[in-house]
Amino acid sequence: MTLVAVLRRLALIGPLLVLPLSAPCVHAEGLYTGQVTVNTQSDTERVEALKSALAQVVVKLTGGDNAVLARPGVAQAVADAANYVQQYQYAQDVVTAADGKPQVRLSLVAQFDRSAVDKLVASLGLGTAPAGSDAQAIQAAADTQAQIFHIRIAGLHSAADYARAVGALSRNELVRSVQAEQARGDGVELRLDITGPLQRLLDSLAGSSLQVDNAKPPVDGIDALLSLRPQ
Template identity: 30%
Template structure:
């Protein structure tokens, strides 16, 4: 059994790596400060209402708390949404309703990051910083009586789960499965809840957080069992049940966010100031340098940074962080401006190497 499990582990990791295909993921950090709301028209009245709704969405994403908008202090903030909006635009989409094309209009608004962070903290709310939002590698297996099969973000129920996570500012990562044999083998491993095997590949996505869901059809409802693994260690299991598969899956997303938010709070309390030198490559222009400096300057876990040496397309940067370097590297979003190349490079005076994404 030991060797069979080892073979399964190598099968998953080797298969994912050999295809060289990135996981499907939605980057939450890119849209944390933006909201989108359907509107009937472009009138001033509709816009004023939509801006308030868009800001309410942003508050939920920034805090990760669905109930954050219920307090009196936040209600007053939302009433003043026009004070914090940086820009807005309208988007038209064509939806299919009962076989007929229907034109739908939405207002998309982005809000001032610095101002919102300050005002939320002033009102006693903790902003769940982008750097502290570990992506969640998500493995879901469902059994409707014909044996377990995998569900991912391409499935309608998976998309509903993805939406719930995005509404709370979280990122789900769906590892891509390329062959029927791989899907069948992996579905069985997910169904068995093998935390060690399923956590083995999480480091590829700069995270140590894995969500495992097993959903079984029982009568007219779906019964779900959820496990969140942090650093390869399974946390207490929780369950959900609903007649609708999408709703049962959404409970898994909500549970994962609740638990990862709590973990982030604990990490925040344990912060300590550290210094480290990192080498950043891929800097081809003044615009690339500007992107790097803006990213470091906007990262709440970076107290300060100081360029020390430039050579070729690279730059040596001294970082002063609010936590250990390995924790900071783990919180870099997989589709962000920076990606980790090596966490232990054989270079004197350099503790990690990174690269600027195109």
């Protein structure tokens, strides 16, 4: 039985290993995360929303003063937001409209690469917020907030292999849910809802049945590449 067939069968018999299909509401609480309301998921709106999201991050990093966006070079850097984004997703909130009726509000939530943004801020000569500031408190909160990541696990040849891989993740205290998204060859792509940053989860997998092959792969839409250790 192929891995694709295994996943199809698991999807039919229940959600024990493939957990919820609906994405939870996500809010931009992290220091390197921005959230912008949009009307659609079009490419044009996404480009502009990413710029606004990066502007939010720059403001948070430099103490919360929007005036920093008028500094030389900042506008051009923000215009290149796509070069700094690590991942993005869309979130839906139900809000009350002016007429009192519930209305669905769509927003783009973008998480930016911490190292790249730090270098950007430094290159522009912008000082970061001092320790003990609101920005530092936001970062501390980010270490415990729920975040969504996408990983690929290779080396799966049977239902038993799949169960071992997902079991290693589901037993980890940082993992809130695991959802299989796509099977290809001997691997499967998983959507993880975890507590805190991805690197902390990857570090915690040391000694488990999963090994980390690449924590920052050059693969669009995949945040980490792992493989199943042979028994």
